Amino acid sequence: MQSGQRVRAIVVDDSAVLRHLVVRTLEQDPSVEVVASAPNGVVALEKIAKLNPDVVSLDLEMPEMGGLETLRRIRRDFPQIRVVMFSSYTERGASATFEALSLGADDYVTKTGSDDSTASLRDSLLPKIKQFFLFPGETSDAPPKMPQKTTPFAPVAHPNQPMCLNERPRVIVIGVSTGGPEALASVVPQIPSDFDLPILIVQHMPPLFTRFLCDRLREISRLAVTEAVHGEKLDAPKILVAPGDFHMRLTSRRSNFIPEIVLDQGPLENSCRPAVDALFCSAANLYGAATLSIVMTGMGQDGLRGVGALKSRGGFVMVQDEATSAVWGMPRAVYQAGLADVILPLPRLIPEMLARLADLAKKSKPETQPYSMAMEKS
Numbered sequence: 001m002q003s004g005q006r007v008r009a010i011v012v013d014d015s016a017v018l019r020h021l022v023v024r025t026l027e028q029d030p031s032v033e034v035v036a037s038a039p040n041g042v043v044a045l046e047k048i049a050k051l052n053p054d055v056v057s058l059d060l061e062m063p064e065m066g067g068l069e070t071l072r073r074i075r076r077d078f079p080q081i082r083v084v085m086f087s088s089y090t091e092r093g094a095s096a097t098f099e100a101l102s103l104g105a106d107d108y109v110t111k112t113g114s115d116d117s118t119a120s121l122r123d124s125l126l127p128k129i130k131q132f133f134l135f136p137g138e139t140s141d142a143p144p145k146m147p148q149k150t151t152p153f154a155p156v157a158h159p160n161q162p163m164c165l166n167e168r169p170r171v172i173v174i175g176v177s178t179g180g181p182e183a184l185a186s187v188v189p190q191i192p193s194d195f196d197l198p199i200l201i202v203q204h205m206p207p208l209f210t211r212f213l214c215d216r217l218r219e220i221s222r223l224a225v226t227e228a229v230h231g232e233k234l235d236a237p238k239i240l241v242a243p244g245d246f247h248m249r250l251t252s253r254r255s256n257f258i259p260e261i262v263l264d265q266g267p268l269e270n271s272c273r274p275a276v277d278a279l280f281c282s283a284a285n286l287y288g289a290a291t292l293s294i295v296m297t298g299m300g301q302d303g304l305r306g307v308g309a310l311k312s313r314g315g316f317v318m319v320q321d322e323a324t325s326a327v328w329g330m331p332r333a334v335y336q337a338g339l340a341d342v343i344l345p346l347p348r349l350i351p352e353m354l355a356r357l358a359d360l361a362k363k364s365k366p367e368t369q370p371y372s373m374a375m376e377k378s
Contacts, residue, residue, distance in 0.1 A: 007133050041065030053081060055083070060085060071100055242279065249262040250286045285309075295307065318342045
């Protein structure tokens with residue numbers, strides 16, 4: 001699709017009622033054109049071959065050919081087409097959705113049952129479809145907007161002139177959204193078993209879905225992977241994922257100074273809960289310059305405010321590049337604000353992080369005791 005053209009969509013669902021509702025909702029947006037609809041995967045593949053759409057909204061459970069097999073065929077024969085899955089908000093639906101994401105689905109929308117309406121679909125499905133395309137006035141290759149003098153954040157070097165780590169990190173914080181499960185499945189296996197720092201992840205997902213995310217990551221990780229628990233102490237290397245519908249923050253009690261996880265259901269931030277900003281801002285307050293943050297693929301700009309807080313305290317910021325991002329929204333916001341120290345393709349993020357940590361350790365004075373978790377307890 002060229003900039004300025006309408007997004008050509010095909011709607012696939014076995015429910016005639018929901019199919020009509022989705023079509024009507026999408027056609028209300030002048031930037032989207034529904035070129036066809038289909039009741040199952042067999043009909044959908046025939047229409048895709050004839051009409052060459054930009055995006056397909058695809059139901060998971062259908063007769064004759066279900067959503068997963070249809071997705072496999074789309075990825076094999078039409079790899080350029082974006083696919084947004086329709087998932088039921090059930091354990092079975094969540095499991096199938098993660099299977100779809102692993103097969104190459106670009107994003108998903110959960111059905112809300114009796115609450116499905118034009119308004120709810122407009123607010124959920126339309127942004128998921130439009131996030132992949134540029135529209136008049138938008139551009140992905142515009143020069144980055146560097147911080148102005150009025151910015152509340154400390155200015156940093158241009159992303160093409162990476163800064164060095166100033167301090168041994170004590171925590172790694174990661175923010176990710178659209179395309180996150182696939183991106184995390186790529187980077188988590190790169191973390192070695194002897195990695196000695198906690199890694200905290202905020203992935204925009206509802207409850208139940210984050211549990212399945214942890215299950216998938218646990219299968220491929222060398223470190224323990226769990227959903228974070230309120231009051232959990234960061235006294236060992238592990239990977240913690242913010243549970244759906246809960247902000248994840250960090251705090252430290254005066255009695256022992258060991259950082260702890262705080263989960264809360266405070267107001268949505270950037271229309272999200274969990275929000276990347278909630279985690280990053282709390283890490284900035286607690287760890288300051290001893291924080292290494294990574295902003296990966298995702299829609300919107302959640303994480304920008306948190307990155308600003310981290311940079312103002314000397315934290316180090318890495319972002320995923322556009323070419324390897326499913327949606328270059330969150331990392332783009334950080335990049336264009338001039339707050340990124342390093343911008344890299346997805347496969348190079350963790351190796352670069354490990355290399356910088358190793359280089360910093362080599363430069364440390366022999367008499368300086370390197371940071372370890374044991375120091376938290378002293």
